[in-house]
Amino acid sequence: MTQADKITQDLTPEDFRFASRSEQIKDKKPETKPIGYFRDAWRRFKKNKASIVALCIIVFLILFAIIVPLISSFSISFSDPVYRNRIPKNSTLAHIGIATGEYSNELNQRAFEYYAAIGIGAAYDKETDTEDNTQGVGGEYAAIRSVKGTTASNRTKVKMDAYLEIGFRRLSVTREEYDQIVAYEQETGNTVLYPVIDSSKVNQTFVIDSTDANYWYEMDSSGRAVKDAQGNSKDIYLRDSDGNALYFQNRDANGLYIRVLYHNYFIFKNGHAPEFLFGTNSVGQDIVVRLASGIQLSLLLAFGVSVINLLIGAIYGTVEGYYGGKVDLIMERIVDILSGVPFIIVATLFQLHLANSVGIVPSLLFAFVLTGWIGTSRRVRTQFYRFKGQEYVLAARTLGASDARLMFKHIFPNTLGTIITSSVLVIPSVIFSESMLTYLGIVNLSGTSMTSIGAMLSDGQAVLASFPHVIFFPAIVISLLMISFNLFGNGLRDAFNPSLRGVDE
Amino acid sequence: MAKYVIKRILLLFFTLFIIMTICFVLVKLLEPNEILDVTQAEREEAIRDALGYNEPILIQYMIYWKNILTKFDFGVSFEIEYLGSVNGIIEDRLLPTILINVYALVFSVPIGIALGVAAALKKNRWQDHTISTLVMLFVSVPSFVYAFVLQYFLGAKLGWFPIQMESLAETGSYFTWGMFVSMILPVLALSFGSIASLARFTRAELAESLTSDYMLLARAKGLSKGQATLRHALKNAMVPILPTIIAMFANILSGSLIIERIFSVPGIGGLYIQSIQELDYNVFMAVTIFYTFIGLAANIIVDLSYGFLDPRIRMGAKK
Numbered sequence: 150m151t152q153a154d155k156i157t158q159d160l161t162p163e164d165f166r167f168a169s170r171s172e173q174i175k176d177k178k179p180e181t182k183p184i185g186y187f188r189d190a191w192r193r194f195k196k197n198k199a200s201i202v203a204l205c206i207i208v209f210l211i212l213f214a215i216i217v218p219l220i221s222s223f224s225i226s227f228s229d230p231v232y233r234n235r236i237p238k239n240s241t242l243a244h245i246g247i248a249t250g251e252y253s254n255e256l257n258q259r260a261f262e263y264y265a266a267i268g269i270g271a272a273y274d275k276e277t278d279t280e281d282n283t284q285g286v287g288g289e290y291a292a293i294r295s296v297k298g299t300t301a302s303n304r305t306k307v308k309m310d311a312y313l314e315i316g317f318r319r320l321s322v323t324r325e326e327y328d329q330i331v332a333y334e335q336e337t338g339n340t341v342l343y344p345v346i347d348s349s350k351v352n353q354t355f356v357i358d359s360t361d362a363n364y365w366y367e368m369d370s371s372g373r374a375v376k377d378a379q380g381n382s383k384d385i386y387l388r389d390s391d392g393n394a395l396y397f398q399n400r401d402a403n404g405l406y407i408r409v410l411y412h413n414y415f416i417f418k419n420g421h422a423p424e425f426l427f428g429t430n431s432v433g434q435d436i437v438v439r440l441a442s443g444i445q446l447s448l449l450l451a452f453g454v455s456v457i458n459l460l461i462g463a464i465y466g467t468v469e470g471y472y473g474g475k476v477d478l479i480m481e482r483i484v485d486i487l488s489g490v491p492f493i494i495v496a497t498l499f500q501l502h503l504a505n506s507v508g509i510v511p512s513l514l515f516a517f518v519l520t521g522w523i524g525t526s527r528r529v530r531t532q533f534y535r536f537k538g539q540e541y542v543l544a545a546r547t548l549g550a551s552d553a554r555l556m557f558k559h560i561f562p563n564t565l566g567t568i569i570t571s572s573v574l575v576i577p578s579v580i581f582s583e584s585m586l587t588y589l590g591i592v593n594l595s596g597t598s599m600t601s602i603g604a605m606l607s608d609g610q611a612v613l614a615s616f617p618h619v620i621f622f623p624a625i626v627i628s629l630l631m632i633s634f635n636l637f638g639n640g641l642r643d644a645f646n647p648s649l650r651g652v653d654e
Numbered sequence: 655m656a657k658y659v660i661k662r663i664l665l666l667f668f669t670l671f672i673i674m675t676i677c678f679v680l681v682k683l684l685e686p687n688e689i690l691d692v693t694q695a696e697r698e699e700a701i702r703d704a705l706g707y708n709e710p711i712l713i714q715y716m717i718y719w720k721n722i723l724t725k726f727d728f729g730v731s732f733e734i735e736y737l738g739s740v741n742g743i744i745e746d747r748l749l750p751t752i753l754i755n756v757y758a759l760v761f762s763v764p765i766g767i768a769l770g771v772a773a774a775l776k777k778n779r780w781q782d783h784t785i786s787t788l789v790m791l792f793v794s795v796p797s798f799v800y801a802f803v804l805q806y807f808l809g810a811k812l813g814w815f816p817i818q819m820e821s822l823a824e825t826g827s828y829f830t831w832g833m834f835v836s837m838i839l840p841v842l843a844l845s846f847g848s849i850a851s852l853a854r855f856t857r858a859e860l861a862e863s864l865t866s867d868y869m870l871l872a873r874a875k876g877l878s879k880g881q882a883t884l885r886h887a888l889k890n891a892m893v894p895i896l897p898t899i900i901a902m903f904a905n906i907l908s909g910s911l912i913i914e915r916i917f918s919v920p921g922i923g924g925l926y927i928q929s930i931q932e933l934d935y936n937v938f939m940a941v942t943i944f945y946t947f948i949g950l951a952a953n954i955i956v957d958l959s960y961g962f963l964d965p966r967i968r969m970g971a972k973k
Contacts, residue, residue: 489669489953491945493911497930497938498680581796585912588798589927606798610916613802614810614817624799632794 190566193644200640203633210444210630217441222421225434225442226597229423231318231360231411233433234616236311238424248426250311251294255304259355259372263363264292264309266374266382267316270365271410273343278394282381290412292316312423317343317362318411327397327405333417341413344386344394345406351385362408428618430608436622443602444626446594450510451579454517455572461518462525463561463568469526470533471556477530488523492582495519497591504592510599513592517579525571532564566645574638577631584627602627659958666950673946674939678718681935682711701737705730728943729936734928740940743925749828750819751921754837755910758844759903766849767895770856771888777861785853792850801843801916808839815839818918840917844910848902855898859891866890893964897956904952 184192194200218225238250256264268291272281286293286307292314297306322330330341344365352368366382367375374382386394398406415423427436469480496516503512536542537560545559580602586592587603595604602623609620702708706717721727728740735743773785792800809817820836822828863869864887872882911923918924922941929937 485665486669486672489946489950490673491942491949493926494677494942494945498677501684501930502680577794584796585798589912589915591927591930606802610802610805613806617806620802620806624802628795628799631796632791635794636790 203636466526466529766852
């Protein structure tokens with residue numbers, strides 16, 4: 150009889166008893182609150198100041214894109230070619246000295262008279278048939294807001310208002326519109342209509358543009374105003390036989406020519422003064438509203454691409470990584486071929502083929518999605534290779550878990566951190582590519598219903614030297630978008646994968 | 655090694671072939687060019703017929719390939735230069751693109767590496783923080799924004815450099831002083847991004863090798879800090895940096911598209927945009943092949959260069 154036999158023979162069931170029958174055995178409860186994966190990541194993210202600032206900028210830009218079209222007095226389709234390339238103006242902000250709509254200029258004497266005449270002519274008094282010479286500089290509608298001195302070459306340094314310098318315009322209107330303007334003038338007391346000029350008396354060599362009606366005074370052959378003994382300019386208004394100034398000139402059976410002070414005519418047309426917070430572009434569209442629309446498009450497209458890429462990439466990478474072997478080999482070759490296609494060529498071909506049938510933006514989206522998911526799928530695949538052989542997966546498989554359960558319940562959560570990070574970092578690259586394509590004109594988005602930052606940059610580049618404000622605002626916004634999304638993405642990556650902190654690729 | 659190289663090259667041509675096929679079919683599905691000169695319609699039809707434009711797509715594709723393989727001929731242009739050879743058009747446009755990129759590379763590589771080394775040596779000091787912040791800014795801000803800033807301040811305001819590149823007709827050659835000065839702005843605009851990304855990469859690599867054990871050993875042997883950094887850390891850090899420079903060259907060759915447009919450089923990028931706008935299909939196909947080939951070839955060269963630079967890295971080894 151061996152030792153072992155002896156022990157088993159000697160033991161009877163009565164020799165055993167339950168260690169603790171009544172009470173349940175439990176692990177000791179954690180003394181602190183449990184911290185989940187996302188809460189932990191958030192805690193780390195909060196420590197990164199740059200990322201928090203970036204997040205605030207992103208939120209600000211999103212709010213800007215949503216709120217501006219709602220509160221703006223202009224719609225995206227608004228355009229007024231008379232006020233093209235105007236610099237920023239806002240009467241509220243003007244009190245603190247920004248967006249005053251004023252700029253410095255140097256005028257020779259002829260030009261000085263021309264601009265001063267706008268203010269003088271706008272102060273025309275119907276009753277006495279006279280202008281007010283004091284209104285030439287700093288008057289209510291004066292183009293010259295103030296005089297700063299003279300230069301060595303006898304030019305006058307002045308501050309000009311970019312909106313009032315438009316002055317008077319000669320317009321062709323219907324009789325109904327004329328009646329409406331007269332009714333509006335009586336109702337509000339604003340003067341829109343001014344006496345029509347006798348065009349036969351205008352020195353045509355100085356007229357630049359056929360709608361310009363600022364030469365209401367008599368000029369000599371050198372373009373200087375002819376003044377009487379009191380220093381007043383002589384008007385050249387069209388008058389009837391009794392000497393009364395006429396306010397319209399017949400064009401044909403149902404049309405009239407009128408002369409309006411464009412600033413007030415704009416108020417009559419639009420119900421508010423011409424003020425554009427970021428100025429206007431080369432066709433007279435409001436830059437703020439178009440910028441908001443551009444941000445909307447960029448962000449919607451970027452979020453859309455990011456979500457779709459995440460879905461396709463995650464599924465593709467999961468299947469590839471989980472099954473491995475032949476499936477992986479074939480799927481990897483497909484990825485190799487797709488990743489060799491330059492994006493710009495895909496985008497071009499999609500535009501040429503699909504833009505007419507499905508629209509410009511959807512075909513742009515397809516182009517982004519066609520090759521965009523590859524990065525995500527590669528990351529997911531790598532994570533699957535790392536985790537699929539681990540013991541806990543084997544244990545789950547032994548317990549009879551299905552493939553789908555193993556993939557999505559057990560392995561996939563390990564990839565969450567990397568794919569969230571990568572899908573945030575996709576956003577700036579989509580914004581960049583989109584603005585590049587629209588800038589180059591491969592994708593044409595400069596219409597009246599929608600626009601993109603790239604198209605605005607392209608508009609602005611044409612007038613870069615003379616009107617830098619047209620390009621300034623879109624350039625600032627796209628830089629802010631790119632910087633803040635990159636910083637935010639880097640912050641997320643550090644938060645989700647603390648081991649990668651400081652690695653920049 | 656040889657087997658790996660051959661495998662990669664075969665894969666390159668296979669990929670190129672598939673992409674070319676898809677592009678060819680898609681391009682041929684588009685409306686053919688309108689005949690511009692109606693009086694020449696008959697002659698034009700005859701030319702197109704002779705070029706095989708009325709055959710089925712498959713036959714056309716075979717003709718296309720036959721011309722490429724036997725004569726390296728990518729067809730003729732109809733819009734950009736009427737009946738001009740596509741090869742000739744591309745050759746004319748290649749030089750400005752290459753020049754600008756080479757200048758940009760010559761300018762940005764030393765500065766980028768120097769900034770990266772400075773940041774790594776002064777890691778976590780104010781110098782590092784300054785460089786890293788600037789790098790973050792310059793990596794994120796799109797290259798066309800610098801281009802506008804340069805164009806406005808250095809070009810329009812100060813008038814130091816011409817806003818646009820001089821045309822070849824005015825200067826006669828790409829190697830004149832006036833031409834070089836007019837290329838400075840596009841070169842600068844291209845360089846900022848490369849300087850920033852190179853500095854970032856160099857910093858990361860060098861910071862890692864500076865803390866390695868062999869550095870400790872080198873110092874223990876009695877090398878000064880400078881000697882150890884130059885001979886050991888920098889040498890090791892260069893192994894991943896050099897392939898990055900090669901990749902950068904390939905990338906700016908295709909990435910200068912927007913810069914070429916802004917400064918009206920008569921390069922490949924401009925040609926590509928022009929071929930899309932004027933729907934010059936043969937030129938479009940040829941430039942597409944050019945870009946695809948550059949991209950694929952750069953990948954292979956980058957991968958192979960690791961093996962040449964550092965014999966410890968075995969190519970094609972199973973991970």
